[in-house]
Amino acid sequence: MDENNQDNENQPALSRRGFLGASAVASAAGVAGVTGLASTVMTRDAYAKAADDAMANAAVHPGELDEYYGFWSGGQSGEVRIMGIPSMRELMRIPVFNVDSATGWGLTNESKAIRGASDKFLCGDAHHPHMSMVDGKYDGKYVFINDKLNTRVARIRCDIMKCDKILDVPNVQAIHGLRVQKVPHTKYVLCNGEFRVPTPNDGRDLNDPTKYTTMYNVIDAESMEMAFQIIVDGNLDNTDADYTGRFAASTCYNSEGGVTLAETMRNERDWVVVFDLLAAEKAVKDGKATTIGDSKVPVLDGRKKANSPYTRYIPVPKSPHGLNTSPDGKYFVANGKLSPTVSIIAIDKLSDLFAGKIKERDAVIAEPELGLGPLHTAFDGRGNAYTTLFIDSQIAKWNVEDAIKAYNGEKINYIKQKLDVHYQPGHNHTTMGETRDADGKYLVSLCKFSKDRFLPVGPLRAENDQLIDISGDEMKLVHDGPAFAEPHDCMIVHRSKMKPSKLWTRDDPFFAGTVAMAKKDGITLETDNKVIRDGKKVRVYMTSIAPNFGMGEFTVKQGDEVTVTVTNLDSIEDVTHGFAMTNHGVSMEIGPQATSSVTFTADQPGVFWYYCHWFCHALHMEMRGRMLVEKA
Ligand code: K7E
Ligand code: CUA
Numbered sequence: 001m002d003e004n005n006q007d008n009e010n011q012p013a014l015s016r017r018g019f020l021g022a023s024a025v026a027s028a029a030g031v032a033g034v035t036g037l038a039s040t041v042m043t044r045d046a047y048a049k050a051a052d053d054a055m056a057n058a059a060v061h062p063g064e065l066d067e068y069y070g071f072w073s074g075g076q077s078g079e080v081r082i083m084g085i086p087s088m089r090e091l092m093r094i095p096v097f098n099v100d101s102a103t104g105w106g107l108t109n110e111s112k113a114i115r116g117a118s119d120k121f122l123c124g125d126a127h128h129p130h131m132s133m134v135d136g137k138y139d140g141k142y143v144f145i146n147d148k149l150n151t152r153v154a155r156i157r158c159d160i161m162k163c164d165k166i167l168d169v170p171n172v173q174a175i176h177g178l179r180v181q182k183v184p185h186t187k188y189v190l191c192n193g194e195f196r197v198p199t200p201n202d203g204r205d206l207n208d209p210t211k212y213t214t215m216y217n218v219i220d221a222e223s224m225e226m227a228f229q230i231i232v233d234g235n236l237d238n239t240d241a242d243y244t245g246r247f248a249a250s251t252c253y254n255s256e257g258g259v260t261l262a263e264t265m266r267n268e269r270d271w272v273v274v275f276d277l278l279a280a281e282k283a284v285k286d287g288k289a290t291t292i293g294d295s296k297v298p299v300l301d302g303r304k305k306a307n308s309p310y311t312r313y314i315p316v317p318k319s320p321h322g323l324n325t326s327p328d329g330k331y332f333v334a335n336g337k338l339s340p341t342v343s344i345i346a347i348d349k350l351s352d353l354f355a356g357k358i359k360e361r362d363a364v365i366a367e368p369e370l371g372l373g374p375l376h377t378a379f380d381g382r383g384n385a386y387t388t389l390f391i392d393s394q395i396a397k398w399n400v401e402d403a404i405k406a407y408n409g410e411k412i413n414y415i416k417q418k419l420d421v422h423y424q425p426g427h428n429h430t431t432m433g434e435t436r437d438a439d440g441k442y443l444v445s446l447c448k449f450s451k452d453r454f455l456p457v458g459p460l461r462a463e464n465d466q467l468i469d470i471s472g473d474e475m476k477l478v479h480d481g482p483a484f485a486e487p488h489d490c491m492i493v494h495r496s497k498m499k500p501s502k503l504w505t506r507d508d509p510f511f512a513g514t515v516a517m518a519k520k521d522g523i524t525l526e527t528d529n530k531v532i533r534d535g536k537k538v539r540v541y542m543t544s545i546a547p548n549f550g551m552g553e554f555t556v557k558q559g560d561e562v563t564v565t566v567t568n569l570d571s572i573e574d575v576t577h578g579f580a581m582t583n584h585g586v587s588m589e590i591g592p593q594a595t596s597s598v599t600f601t602a603d604q605p606g607v608f609w610y611y612c613h614w615f616c617h618a619l620h621m622e623m624r625g626r627m628l629v630e631k632a
Helices: 001-005 017-030 043-057 110-122 277-285 349-354 399-408 507-521
Strands: 068-073 079-085 091-093 130-133 137-147 150-159 162-168 173-180 189-193 216-222 225-234 235-241 247-253 269-276 299-300 311-317 323-325 331-335 342-346 364-366 374-380 384-389 394-401 413-422 426-430 442-447 463-469 474-482 490-494 530-534 537-545 551-559 561-568 577-581 586-590 595-601 607-613 624-630
Touching: 043 269, 043 463, 043 474, 068 595, 091 162, 091 364, 110 162, 110 507, 110 595, 130 490, 137 173, 137 490, 150 173, 162 507, 173 247, 173 561, 173 586, 216 235, 225 235, 235 323, 247 331, 269 331, 269 342, 269 349, 299 413, 311 349, 323 374, 331 374, 342 349, 342 399, 364 399, 384 426, 384 530, 394 426, 426 490, 442 490, 490 586, 507 561, 561 577, 561 586, 577 595, 586 595
Parallel strands: 173 235, 225 299, 374 426, 537 561, 551 624
Antiparallel strands: 068 079, 068 490, 079 091, 130 137, 137 150, 150 162, 173 189, 189 216, 189 235, 216 225, 235 247, 247 269, 269 311, 323 331, 331 342, 342 364, 374 384, 384 394, 394 413, 426 442, 442 463, 463 474, 530 537, 561 595, 577 586, 577 607, 607 624
């Protein structure tokens, strides 16, 4: 308790951390000048009592359920995780761009079909999970996520909590920022191509960076096909959409078009690029788009020199990073990263900007100074914003309207509080905070470094996802949560929005391909236990009911390509079976009422036991059978 309290700057005792913070502020002041803190001084006891109360409020006792689902990206692990909030318990992992031993993701035929052409990639870098919406509110249907590493976007179905589509995005490299159209519903998934490459990137213009481009990518959320792309200047970073359905905005660094670090840092201002999605949609309909290389995707030119009706470049300082829309729909907030400021863009001025009635900078209505390294901003629905300060290792809570007043010359302290977090936060996220339902209960700070907060575990350390109670006037840290690489971003959904399935339905499209294959073989999956031989290909169909596979043995010849299809007839909640074939690298999950299949080569003669590796029954250990492989 006391150790934690020592880290709070609101208390009189000056801790080591306080010293470090103070000297950082002092040196920063030389560069930029720093706004003073609100001086709420509580006694140490009062603070301890308030923190205790907040922790007690956030406690989820054994057997109790959480109030929120959190969807966490897994960064370079390539997966998505479901967390319970406020307990911060990890509830499930959803493999997406990675390969997963427990579920067979990347091994089963169903998952390979979804992974498609990029199935050959065994890794990914997932940053931004965001849920589909209707009228600016979560609809509980899909979560979309980017893969920066292999330039992909995936969709997760929230009924079964499995990835059901992966799209390889053409013409660009490294999908980074990703959000959804919020209004009237998520027709489009919006995402940024980050790195600039030759167009098309087919070996031409290798060392002529003036010819490199990147694009804003608009994906049809239902079909998961590309709708269109817009070529832009600079490197796109993060993005968000407005609450009218018309505008989206992306932060953009490297307005210089440089390739080295020094080159990309030259300009004092880069841009927020604002997109008029409706104008772009219309331009595509009117045949104004071209295509690039072999790709059929309509491409519009939104570069500055094209003077397009669908893009505007608003100069903001300096290499801006996060882009966040306030839940009242009024503002885009661009986070300065290399500037101690955030830039507030008034969304209601954007139609005038596009109509040429005002200049770009006229849309920026305030640029409050918050501290060093502002990366991302979240909102509580009560007019306050919470910005991560990467370098200061703090969250700055500030009032948006007060910041605008201060910018207009009023003497008013818009910063309400700064809370130390541990350490170096990237994204933060409030409960329901990216929707009209922002309820201002909790804030999660995704800290990149945990340093001394957990037992040391070797040179590679956990990160630290911290839960902060924001329901009162003051932010209160209530939980430290170690996390494996690297939850860049998360979003937090009230449980009332979610309706996950308890069992699979037999007609689920997830395994429709396997059902079609069985039908061709004349198999009824729910009853048949049969081996079909088709030249060197052998298809083995079996059922499972705890604690038995429908087939205790089957025989193949060395060199056969074997496909095993298992249909789990159990219809009891939570009774999942597995199918694992020893010494063949075969492992998959078969959920209750699901069908799963896996293909491998029986390349060694001999006896190979297969077994169920998802604990299902008192006789789970006995749930097994033999594959007999005859010598070729
Ligand atoms: Cu800030 Cu990829 Cu959202 Cu990381 S990005 S922090
Ligand atoms: Cu079936 Cu374990």
